[in-house]
Amino acid sequence: MSSQAAMSLMSVTEFALWAVLGFLFWKKRLQCRFPAMGAYLTLRIASMPVLMLLFYGQSQHWFNDYCFAIYFFVYWSVYIASAVILYFVCMEILRSALSSYSGLMRFGLVAFRWAALVSVLMTLSMISYSHKGVMVISEIANALMRPVSVVQLCILAFLCFSMNALRLSVRDLSFGFALGFGLLSANDFTNSFFVSALTSLTAPAQFLYESLILATLCIWLIYCALPEAVRLSVVTPVNTTIYRWNEIASALGHKGTQVVAPQPAGSFFLTDVEEVVDKVFNRSLKSSESKS
Numbered sequence: 001m002s003s004q005a006a007m008s009l010m011s012v013t014e015f016a017l018w019a020v021l022g023f024l025f026w027k028k029r030l031q032c033r034f035p036a037m038g039a040y041l042t043l044r045i046a047s048m049p050v051l052m053l054l055f056y057g058q059s060q061h062w063f064n065d066y067c068f069a070i071y072f073f074v075y076w077s078v079y080i081a082s083a084v085i086l087y088f089v090c091m092e093i094l095r096s097a098l099s100s101y102s103g104l105m106r107f108g109l110v111a112f113r114w115a116a117l118v119s120v121l122m123t124l125s126m127i128s129y130s131h132k133g134v135m136v137i138s139e140i141a142n143a144l145m146r147p148v149s150v151v152q153l154c155i156l157a158f159l160c161f162s163m164n165a166l167r168l169s170v171r172d173l174s175f176g177f178a179l180g181f182g183l184l185s186a187n188d189f190t191n192s193f194f195v196s197a198l199t200s201l202t203a204p205a206q207f208l209y210e211s212l213i214l215a216t217l218c219i220w221l222i223y224c225a226l227p228e229a230v231r232l233s234v235v236t237p238v239n240t241t242i243y244r245w246n247e248i249a250s251a252l253g254h255k256g257t258q259v260v261a262p263q264p265a266g267s268f269f270l271t272d273v274e275e276v277v278d279k280v281f282n283r284s285l286k287s288s289e290s291k292s
Helices: 003-027 035-059 067-097 102-125 133-166 173-197 199-225 241-252 269-291
Strands: none
Touching: 003 035, 003 199, 035 067, 067 102, 067 133, 067 173, 102 133, 133 173, 173 199
């Protein structure tokens, strides 16, 4: 089998796996929990047949050789839309993983939104928009996707290091989606390195790239097909670090909390901050005890 035929077969297999994944996703009504992930699956399933048809039409010289131009605009439009949707997918994964800790979830989502906005503005400002014509579309698309890939890797690393503290199971869907997107991001970075630095290994790199995509889709299929582990209610002792940070995050996000802490004129700044945090924590703890 030639390399071109093998790549075509792998592309058809990828579309079939995306379709099966979408079927399982909607059959188990996971779009109610992960609506952005459902939108991402819809975009991939709907766009892949169109792109494959235009790619084949390019070799057959359909539409008076306009297939390449149509393919270019459709491909990069889908790429930009995917980058935007993936920002919301990352927020869903973070929200699902921190659902047992409302304070940390609210504080983490606010920090995530600001970090995403700053990263997008910085990457877009680094693009040179002069004398590129329509090719600037690919530059914008790559600039949007690059910080998304970094965020996906960071979320995967965060979940791996904090699974015990968050009482998060490996079978949880939020971890499964984070694992898959982390693999796809690492795959994109690796493939871009091979394509730019080792042009003689472009064909093997493409096979490796497509193989890792298929492996990721298989992982997601397993997560969606198997019953998810029931997430039990988390009972956290008051003397643990994560409980303390959750109370601090809740107090920082509560508009009614006011702390008046007079300090000596010569006190150190970090000491002031620590004492204010202790007062907020003690007040929140007393209020929770009084309600119970």
